[in-house]
Amino acid sequence: MHTRILAMLALGISISMAAGTARAQAQQLVLGISEGTSGGLDHAQVIAKYQGLAEVIGRAMKSKVSVVFAREFRQLEEGMQTGRFDFVMARPSDYPARGMRDYGYSYIASTKPDGQCFIIVPKGSALKTINDVKGQRIALPEQVAYMSRFCAAELRDKGILIGKENVQFVREQAAVGFYLDNRFADVGGVASYSGIAKKWEKDGGRILHKSVSQPYFPLVANKRVKPEQLKAIQLELLALPDSEAGKELLKRIGVEQFDTTSEPRMRELLKWLNL
Structure with a gap:
């Protein structure tokens, strides 16, 4: 009887400890x-x-x-x-x-x-407003990227439909800057919080338009x-x-x-x- 009571007590303690561990987890x-x-x-x-x-x-x-x-x-x-x-x-x-x-x-x-989409142009660009983007060569991040969709939505709201424009999709946002610097594109779209956006104006470029936040x-x-x-x-x-x-x-x-x-x-x- 005494042994059985000790065994039951031990089992109770074990169950209690297991429950405590489960609760902690x-x-x-x-x-x-x-x-x-x-x-x-x-x-x-x-x-x-x-x-x-x-x-x-x-x-x-x-x-x-x-x-x-x-x-x-x-x-x-x-x-x-x-x-x-x-x-x-x-x-x-x-x-x-x-x-x-x-x-x-x-x-x-x-x-x-x-977050915003910055529409950027290179140094010396003749573009003045977002309306001037229509008909230009546009560089955007890869088509499935969030910021590409973000910029496309902003341009759509301004009457510029990506599907009807000359758009070049590039793999990384830094490549947008490369395309502009080397005149492969006239205008680009990048995230406001991206590395390229943060230094674009310092490097002589211009932010043509800032999207809705x-x-x-x-x-x-x-x-x-x-x-x-x-x-x-x-x-x-x-x-x-x-x-x-x-x-x-x-x-x-x-x-x-x-x-x-x-x-x-x-x-x-x-x-x-x-x-």
Whole structure:
């Protein structure tokens, strides 16, 4: 009898420990990060870069949040489709927008500054306004790229249909600059946050037109995350510029601040892009 009681007690302790381990594992959340095709970081570097953000989210959730690098877009989409990612922060922005539309993810925030398409021309170009682009040789990133679709949507809204223009699609945004510099194209479209856009005017080029602004690098949450938890995360994100640690975190991930008012634009983004 005594032996049986000890065995039952041991079994009870074992079950309790297993349940505790299961609860701890269940409470560990996953933040999926994608920097698109422009990022050159490996998994360890991405974890180091975004661990501070994961800790901010974890503080609001009262749970541990681990960072997972989604190097390929297919991995990012599958992570949302299967619900593996509790949170996703990604560029290009159409992926988080698709998470909201197709997989039930909830909006948390985007980052500042917003993203734009810059229509650029080389030094000495005679083009004066966006209306002058019609009939010119246009260089854009590869046809399936987010920014190519972004620039095409902006040009469409200005009455310039890409399908009826002389467009050359190039593999990388840097190649757009190469085409302009070497007179293979007259005008190009690039992302406002790209390396080429940031130095184009300094190098003597000109920005002919800046598109409407759209949400940049959005953060979304799996539908498992409750509304009050979403609000708690938003409050934590908005408070980041108020502390030195928060400013350092923002600087590390390369944004100025978080914006929690861009949900309506996020929900319209895919329609605007015709996706």
